[in-house]
Amino acid sequence: MYSKEQQLKSKRIKKKSKNFSEKTKQEIFERDDWRCVRCESYYIESVPHHIIYKSQGGTGEATNGATVCRDCHTLAHSRKDVRKWFEGFREQLLRR
């Protein structure tokens, strides 16, 4: 049996990619119908937005990704209320 500490340690060592894999990207785009989740524009960025930033421990899982257009993406990174909006979007995904 592993102790809890050992488990945590091995988790930390096992480096999980925080970037979205090609497969996850497809999954996110398809889930979001190839449209920006916030304004429904079809002019989407080629890479989904990380709802929880990588620098804050966000992962490359589909539930941390959102299809975004350039405008909403810029706002997500510059405005706190828009960032919060995306966090709310993520919570809905997690509840599904």
Ligand SMILES: [Zn+2]
């Ligand atoms: Zn948008």
Ligand SMILES: [Zn+2]
């Ligand atoms: Zn982003």
